[in-house]
Amino acid sequence: MSTSTASLVFSGKGPVASATADRVRAAAGALAYAGPDPLASSLRQGRVGTVAVVVEGPLRYAFHDPFALAVLDGLAEELDAAGRSMLLVAQPLDDPERAVAQLATQAVDAAVFPLCGHRDNPLVGHLRARGIPLVAGGAPLHPDVAHVLTDESAAMALVTRHVVDLGHSRIAHLTMPLRPSSVTGWVTDEDVREAVYPDAAGRVAGFRSIAGDDAPIVQAHDLTVEAGDAAARLLLDRPAGDRPTAVVAQADLLAAGVVRAAESLSIRVPEDLTVTGFDGVEIPWLDHVLTTVVQPGAEKGRRMGRLVRRAIEGRPVGDEPFEVRLSVGTTSAPPPCAPPLSAPRGPVAATET
Amino acid sequence: MSTSTASLVFSGKGPVASATADRVRAAAGALAYAGPDPLASSLRQGRVGTVAVVVEGPLRYAFHDPFALAVLDGLAEELDAAGRSMLLVAQPLDDPERAVAQLATQAVDAAVFPLCGHRDNPLVGHLRARGIPLVAGGAPLHPDVAHVLTDESAAMALVTRHVVDLGHSRIAHLTMPLRPSSVTGWVTDEDVREAVYPDAAGRVAGFRSIAGDDAPIVQAHDLTVEAGDAAARLLLDRPAGDRPTAVVAQADLLAAGVVRAAESLSIRVPEDLTVTGFDGVEIPWLDHVLTTVVQPGAEKGRRMGRLVRRAIEGRPVGDEPFEVRLSVGTTSAPPPCAPPLSAPRGPVAATET
DNA sequence: CGATTCGATCGAATCGATTCGACCCGACGC
DNA sequence: GCGTCGGGTCGAATCGATTCGATCGAATCG
Structure with a gap:
């Protein structure tokens, strides 16, 4: 039994006689072999199944904002469906280069900047040099980054x-x-x-x-x-x-x-x-x-996730507009002592506490 | 200039003449070489600098709980200080095996189960078979998992x-x-x-x-x-x-x-x-x-982070107790119509609205 | 002045899987 | 009966860096 055949068994690709497959599996059990080493596999295949998700500032921050949470959730959903994992990277505000050093040692298929962030980000230069596709919702602004862009x-x-x-x-x-x-x-x-x-x-x-x-x-x-x-x-x-x-x-x-x-x-x-x-x-x-x-956060996250998928598959990606709409609730009303809407406005009275 | 020398320059390890180092860097610039491939490097060195953080249920869930957030924050802090990245893995409640399939393709140095979870988790079997150290706060219960344990x-x-x-x-x-x-x-x-x-x-x-x-x-x-x-x-x-x-x-x-x-x-x-x-x-x-x-969540997260560091360095790790304390606030008081504390209790009257 | 040592550089093996092309053999068609 | 086709298996090259040991020259020491 050769390693080539074993590889075919585990990946389920090539044509393998079921008898041989069983023998391979038996041998794997006997040797306590837990499947192909992800590292070696990734090295050969050229992709790792991981997407870096960059959050500027401490994680605590981002997680306090329900909108950010919704975006991350939608993003996670889409990446998950594509069988990719999220590598969460917190980029310190006072030392953005730290994140560069950290990511330089990490293999990723793509990187996302899902939240509000700095106009320029040193990570962009590094990741572009490595040929890693970049997706963002908003910042950083850079022609090589594909955006899901709210106006x-x-x-x-x-x-x-x-x-x-x-x-x-x-x-x-x-x-x-x-x-x-x-x-x-x-x-x-x-x-x-x-x-x-x-x-x-x-x-x-x-x-x-x-x-x-x-x-x-x-x-x-x-x-x-x-x-x-x-x-x-x-x-x-x-x-x-x-x-x-x-x-x-x-x-x-x-x-x-x-x-x-x-x-x-x-x-x-x-x-x-x-x-x-x-x-x-x-x-x-x-x-x-x-x-x-x-601004539907989960949908924005999903849109970024889809952009990531496309980019990883090598298809071309570019900026996409993201639509929002006004929702009138109970916190807006005419100003106190305002004239009827159609009448000309008088001076604003100052009669409040 | 050989690849060996170049490697020494980038890792900063071996003794290299500064003139040679400059030549190597110049060549790297000319070839648009962005530093060693993390994958190949990890393969050779046997570690990847990544720790899997497993969250049972959708991420949205965990992030709604301030305690969970605090734990993750403390964990992130400690891992970050150790120069390791967090691979966030959401394990669906209705299909825990999905996470096994996902993690099987991911290289990680260790895995953490920071939050409440299922007593048994199929991930434990898989990760142990790969020889990956496991740390948890609470579930899963398994002798091969090191816990930071609240009683x-x-x-x-x-x-x-x-x-x-x-x-x-x-x-x-x-x-x-x-x-x-x-x-x-x-x-x-x-x-x-x-x-x-x-x-x-x-x-x-x-x-x-x-x-x-x-x-x-x-x-x-x-x-x-x-x-x-x-x-x-x-x-x-x-x-x-x-x-x-x-x-x-x-x-x-x-x-x-x-x-x-x-x-x-x-x-x-x-x-x-x-x-x-x-x-x-x-x-x-x-x-x-x-x-x-x-129960100080951030501290609990940090404790798990430290356990992870120790485990990755190959030092032995085991369960550790985690201390908590009672804090009396303004939501507890004697019951309505209760007798004085020192007197023997009479039957509880039912005279409220 | 010869021997030793140290600094600098290079060759080659290694990490563990994937994959292309080659090869073998049984079955089928003409 | 011979040629062909294709399923099944295997060898060997490849991915890209790390690292041990070897080599070589120069400097130091006795």
């Missing part, structure tokens, strides 16, 4: 337009971090110009395209309810006349933080304050239905 | 004892699923005997050791707030006299569900109902501090 700017313009149409004129924006070490606070034009997270920057642009360049913008230092709460207080903890009547947030988690801040400041939503989000995730403890841009 | 029974006895000491005598238990396809409902002795999730079974045993074998037990079909809420209604949606004065839950998420159910039934916590949990996770939206057994 962030248009999507944010959509929801901002909704708020304007309700009659609001004092509208503020709450953005996700624009760069790795952002702190909660007001955002300057320079901050926007030098943003390195394209998703956040795109959404700011979309907001401004409708609300104007003078509308106030604050930034949360993190994509969490707490950070949204803290940032919202900058906007809301002041007399009613000096306060926006609407806050357009870049994420549902941030919007939930705004709602919470408003509650603790005795500002009613939506009567006194309109709040909108982005993503369309479930926030079970929230007593409102957020007005938001619904 | 579930003792821990649950601890918190149950606390409830008894407060004066409660009508105590119910809310368990996690005892087997893959459990449904929300009452638990029979047979259910307990035939449980396949050892963590849940161990906790039931601990509860019974203090509360007695006749104390009512319900089971949530899932480890979520919603499932806890649904299961709790079986216990709480009835006249006060016919209702337990305390619910000892097997997880904080379930306990949060109990609190929610109580709220919606106008049962006050802790005045009318004591609720206890398990794990000690943050539930930000909950207005109470749960009385619970604190």
Whole structure:
């Protein structure tokens, strides 16, 4: 019995007499042989069945965001169906090169950047040099990366337009971090110009395209309810006349933080304050239905998974648009003391607590 | 220039003249060589730098539980520090063999079962046959697996004892699923005997050791707030006299569900109902501090990570105990109309709403 | 000045499977 | 009866790096 024949038996490929197959299996049992070594097999065949999934920042972070979870779930589903495993790689914000060193020793068939991330990523250069296909939803921006792309700017313009149409004129924006070490606070034009997270920057642009360049913008230092709460207080903890009547947030988690801040400041939503989000995730403890841009995360993940499959099979891949839609909930309403929609607008009264 | 020398340059091992090293690097640049092929390198060296992390059930599930997240985070931290990557493997509940087929084609240095799982797992047999070291926190139970082991029974006895000491005598238990396809409902002795999730079974045993074998037990079909809420209604949606004065839950998420159910039934916590949990996770939206057994998840994950490192280095590993402690919060109090603690107990009055 | 040692480089074996082409032999067709 | 076809099996090359031992020259030591 030769190794060639044994190989045919285990892979189930070639024509093998059933008697021989049995003899091979018997011998395997006797030698405690647990099947072909995956390493040697992969080396010969040129593929490993593994896809790197890169998460920028600690895993903990990504896993706190239900949208990210949905994306990963959809991605996992599709990769699983294709019989490929996920190699989870966390890329430290303060030392992105670490991930390069780590991945340099790992064999993968493809790499995915499923979540928001840095515009440039040193991993792209390394992986491209190795000829590994790259897929992303958003960042990193690079011609060699195939994207499942939400038009962030248009999507944010959509929801901002909704708020304007309700009659609001004092509208503020709450953005996700624009760069790795952002702190909660007001955002300057320079901050926007030098943003390195394209998703956040795109959404700011979309907001401004409708609300104007003078509308106030604050930034949360993190994509969490707490950070949204803290940032919202900058906007809301002041007399009613000096306060926006609407806050357009870049994420549902941030919007939930705004709602919470408003509650603790005795500002009613939506009567006194309109709040909108982005993503369309479930926030079970929230007593409102957020007005938001619904971006089906699981579907986005699956789309990336399909792109990965195509790329691994050697078929050509390119950017694909990803559609989103506005969902009007119970957190948006006309501003307090607003004139009827069809009438000309009067000055905004300041009669709140 | 020979390949041997080039290898020495890239691995940085052998003594190489700096002039030669430069020539090698120059040649590498000219040939667009991106460093040694990880596959070939691993084949020769016998290790791949990858650790399989097995999650039973869909990833979505595990990621909804803050405790599981903490464990994975601690594990990731430790593996990362050791320069190893995580291969995330989801094992379908309805077809565990799928994961065997998947892992059979993957090269890994070790495998971890970080979360609650099935008593027996076909992966154990396969991985042991390949000589891959195995680490777990809890299930699967197998002599060849090194565990970081919480004494579930003792821990649950601890918190149950606390409830008894407060004066409660009508105590119910809310368990996690005892087997893959459990449904929300009452638990029979047979259910307990035939449980396949050892963590849940161990906790039931601990509860019974203090509360007695006749104390009512319900089971949530899932480890979520919603499932806890649904299961709790079986216990709480009835006249006060016919209702337990305390619910000892097997997880904080379930306990949060109990609190929610109580709220919606106008049962006050802790005045009318004591609720206890398990794990000690943050539930930000909950207005109470749960009385619970604190089990530091991140630390448990790190402990498993360290066990993995030791095992990969070939050092001997065995089971290790993992300590937990009782934390008394604001959800436990003496039962309504309880006699003073030092006085002999009278019959429990049934005078609540 | 000869012997030893050390630094630098190279050859060749090795890790374990896959796969192409060759080979053998029984069956079938003409 | 001879040629052909094809199922079944095997040899040997290949994937790409690592590493042990050998080789060679120069420097050091006695």
